[in-house]
Amino acid sequence: MVLYVIGLGLGDENDITLRGLNAVKKCQKVFLENYTSILGIDHAKLSEFYGREVVLADRDCVEMGADQILDGAKDGDVAFLVVGDPLCATTHTDLIIRARELEIPVEVVHNASVMGAAASCGLQLYSFGQTVSIPFFTEEWRPDSFYDKIMYNRKGGMHTLCLLDIKVKEPDFEAMARGRIVYLPPRFMTVNQALEQLIEVEERRQEGAYSKDTMCVGMARLGQKDQTIIAGTMDELRTADFGGPLHCLVIAGDVHLMEEEMLKQFSLNKQ
Amino acid sequence: MVLYVIGLGLGDENDITLRGLNAVKKCQKVFLENYTSILGIDHAKLSEFYGREVVLADRDCVEMGADQILDGAKDGDVAFLVVGDPLCATTHTDLIIRARELEIPVEVVHNASVMGAAASCGLQLYSFGQTVSIPFFTEEWRPDSFYDKIMYNRKGGMHTLCLLDIKVKEPDFEAMARGRIVYLPPRFMTVNQALEQLIEVEERRQEGAYSKDTMCVGMARLGQKDQTIIAGTMDELRTADFGGPLHCLVIAGDVHLMEEEMLKQFSLNKQ
Numbered sequence: 297m298v299l300y301v302i303g304l305g306l307g308d309e310n311d312i313t314l315r316g317l318n319a320v321k322k323c324q325k326v327f328l329e330n331y332t333s334i335l336g337i338d339h340a341k342l343s344e345f346y347g348r349e350v351v352l353a354d355r356d357c358v359e360m361g362a363d364q365i366l367d368g369a370k371d372g373d374v375a376f377l378v379v380g381d382p383l384c385a386t387t388h389t390d391l392i393i394r395a396r397e398l399e400i401p402v403e404v405v406h407n408a409s410v411m412g413a414a415a416s417c418g419l420q421l422y423s424f425g426q427t428v429s430i431p432f433f434t435e436e437w438r439p440d441s442f443y444d445k446i447m448y449n450r451k452g453g454m455h456t457l458c459l460l461d462i463k464v465k466e467p468d469f470e471a472m473a474r475g476r477i478v479y480l481p482p483r484f485m486t487v488n489q490a491l492e493q494l495i496e497v498e499e500r501r502q503e504g505a506y507s508k509d510t511m512c513v514g515m516a517r518l519g520q521k522d523q524t525i526i527a528g529t530m531d532e533l534r535t536a537d538f539g540g541p542l543h544c545l546v547i548a549g550d551v552h553l554m555e556e557e558m559l560k561q562f563s564l565n566k567q
Numbered sequence: 568m569v570l571y572v573i574g575l576g577l578g579d580e581n582d583i584t585l586r587g588l589n590a591v592k593k594c595q596k597v598f599l600e601n602y603t604s605i606l607g608i609d610h611a612k613l614s615e616f617y618g619r620e621v622v623l624a625d626r627d628c629v630e631m632g633a634d635q636i637l638d639g640a641k642d643g644d645v646a647f648l649v650v651g652d653p654l655c656a657t658t659h660t661d662l663i664i665r666a667r668e669l670e671i672p673v674e675v676v677h678n679a680s681v682m683g684a685a686a687s688c689g690l691q692l693y694s695f696g697q698t699v700s701i702p703f704f705t706e707e708w709r710p711d712s713f714y715d716k717i718m719y720n721r722k723g724g725m726h727t728l729c730l731l732d733i734k735v736k737e738p739d740f741e742a743m744a745r746g747r748i749v750y751l752p753p754r755f756m757t758v759n760q761a762l763e764q765l766i767e768v769e770e771r772r773q774e775g776a777y778s779k780d781t782m783c784v785g786m787a788r789l790g791q792k793d794q795t796i797i798a799g800t801m802d803e804l805r806t807a808d809f810g811g812p813l814h815c816l817v818i819a820g821d822v823h824l825m826e827e828e829m830l831k832q833f834s835l836n837k838q
Contacts, residue, residue: 303679305584305677305678306677307586309585310584310585310586310589311584311585311586311677312584312585313576313581313582313583313584313585313678313679314580314581314582314583314584314585314588315578315581315582317585318581381679381683381684381686383683383684383686383687383692384683384686384692385692386691386693386825389825389829393828393829396832404687406576406577406582406679406683406684406790407576407584407678407679408574408584408652408677408678408679408680408683409679409683411682411683411692412652412654412655412677412679412680412682412683413652413654413677415652415654415655416654416675418660420657421654421655421656421682421698422657422697422698422699422700423697423698424697424698425696425697425720425723425725426693426694426695426696426723426725427692427693427694427695428693429693448723449696452696452697452719452723454696454697519677554657554660557664558660558664561667
């Protein structure tokens with residue numbers, strides 16, 4: 297009779313809280329949202345760890361078919377698992393509002409999210425401005441609304457966390473045209489790809505929101521055993537190797553003395 | 568031989584992650600930082616829960632006497648527990664830098680922090696600007712550097728998270744003048760006190776960073792069973808009762824449609 301919306305943190309099955317694990321164990325049905333982020337492990341590992349089936353919930357299921365999830369909550373408790381913290385992205389707000397409309401009690405179990413763990417880069421979380429999303433550019437669609445936000449942040453001395461696009465369960469239109477339902481393999485934007493797009497937009501706009509010499513920190517697999525953090529200019533990080541997903545990027549604003557001290561340990565260029 | 572810096576999350580002993588708990592259980596010495604935040608439970612409860620003594624580390628101990636903590640890490644593992652996430656405040660950066668200088672390996676275990684859980688108020692975390700701290704005003708000391716930051720955030724449409732002052736282990740100067748070392752009882756700023764100070768500064772500066780009609784959300788004991796969230800104008804929240812500590816406050820920037828929908832459930836004024 298309760299919908300638990302549970303953050304899993306960032307790494308693997310061990311990053312759930314005791315409160316979260318206790319809740320999962322009470323639930324008849326367990327869903328894992330798998331289109332806005334990923335853990336460092338396979339979801340089968342989670343099923344094994346919890347001793348119950350974990351059903352993958354893709355975007356269609358959550359946004360259009362929330363009923364499938366909420367139906368279960370009428371008879372018994374349902375867990376909806378989210379990588380990171382459940383409230384840090386707005387994706388899950390709809391599900392929570394729907395549940396409340398149906399008078400299903402909702403309990404949120406918080407956890408670490410990329411928006412907090414980004415502090416691992418050594419830049420102060422207090423000094424981060426608004427967060428931007430960098431979408432994969434296509435031939436025809438190269439939106440740059442993030443540019444004004446980065447500019448405003450930097451003019452105010454603030455750092456900008458850039459969340460990088462994830463494409464999961466993208467329809468393969470070619471195959472679909474031939475009458476088959478086929479999905480493309482998942483794609484995760486790399487720090488390198490994000491930087492190429494950012495530099496392209498600066499070259500087009502030329503308003504000086506940032507330049508190739510702007511200090512940035514690229515991060516990959518935050519909170520996981522093999523997390524990688526590299527600091528350098530946009531130009532330097534363009535070719536740095538961050539390994540597998542997920543990646544994110546921070547564009548520095550004004551860097552204070554202690555932040556500089558912390559950044560040094562991640563610097564490509566040690567001078 | 569490892570210093571574990573472990574986030575405890577926001578509520579009680581059940582908000583630690585499995586990874587965090589496993590680390591604590593391996594440690595010979597366990598410290599709890601107790602001057603930047605508090606859990607909803609007594610620290611004796613933690614000792615009992617972990618089955619080992621939890622030593623309280625106050626500001627002096629962490630900032631000046633880090634050696635006491637790091638000495639232990641030469642012989643065996645040491646856990647340094649932090650309410651929330653260890654990296655969200657800069658307080659612990661020094662300890663980590665010191666440990667690295669001594670070549671003691673450091674492992675950070677992330678957890679939920681107020682900076683993520685603030686999304687519980689229904690305002691999008693993406694749209695938060697820089698965070699400000701509101702210190703207790705005294706007769707002679709009424710600093711207002713937060714004012715410019717709030718102004719800049721709001722001009723850019725961003726929300727502002729205000730962290731409210733905590734005074735722990737304040738010296739009682741009167742008693743000290745009489746040669747006794749006495750500390751005052753801990754003080755935690757309420758949402759009401761913060762609003763009084765904010766309004767005072769606006770009246771003095773008159774630059775329109777905000778007004779008595781500005782939409783705000785006051786939050787108390789985030790992530791705890793009895794968390795309280797109330798939305799209303801500054802004027803309305805001035806007299807709202809939020810109960811015990813910790814409190815924090817969000818000053819809204821531009822409020823979008825879905826945010827309005829979420830805020831409604833917390834509104835003092837339902838129209």
